[in-house]
Amino acid sequence: MNKKYCVANWKMNQSLEDCDIFIDKLNSELIHNGVEMIICPSFVHLTQMQKSLNDLQIKLGAQTISEYSNGAYTGETSAEMLNDLNINWTIIGHSERRQLFDETNDDINNKLKVSISKKINPILCIGETLTERKNRKTLEVLKRQIQVACDSIDFSNVEFVIAYEPVWAIGTGEAADLETISETHEQIRSILPELIASSNHISILYGGSVNPGNCKNIINIDNVDGFLIGGASLDPQKFLSIYTQMNEIGVESI
């Protein structure tokens, strides 16, 4: 069984006060189980959050990373800067980065290389648009995203996680249906060996309108190893509910 993850992607949300409230809530209510909890706040809140974690068994991550090591790249944040803060997770290639900031599969390949070189564990996001799904291009698109992004990379020294997030299900309140998730995760699992060496241990998360009401059915699907959660992760109660429900189905045995 692959390792399970419950990942919060806060995007450009939450005030510093919200971050403190969230951590307080986790401190008083989180019962850690075998599921790895990772929270990805904005860059500017990482330091403060890292300081307030104390003994909390959760990890923090960035939402993206620069493809460059250092230099004249105004506004960018490097892998080394994340190392400085002891942050060893980052989301890479989120569909909003691809669509709004023109990140290409080649850029994502460079970002993955930089993160691996600094031992930062990447969560690679992949996903098709509605038009691509309607045109039956889903598998082709996902395969290309993985193939180009992972080209010439050895993942053996990091934890590498893939998040399947159909673009049409993100932030809509309508998760993909169970059959679609099941079929697509199975397809992703089956193409990984030809694209990535020793791919057995790569966990595949689902993302796209996950909430406390639908998470139980989704986590029960074969090849779904956890969640990348946007909207519902902003509310500590909802996020904890999802995390707890992952525990209830017995993943604590990992």
Ligand code: PGA
């Ligand atoms: P959502 O976002 O849960 O709000 O759909 C998921 C994501 O963008 O990672």
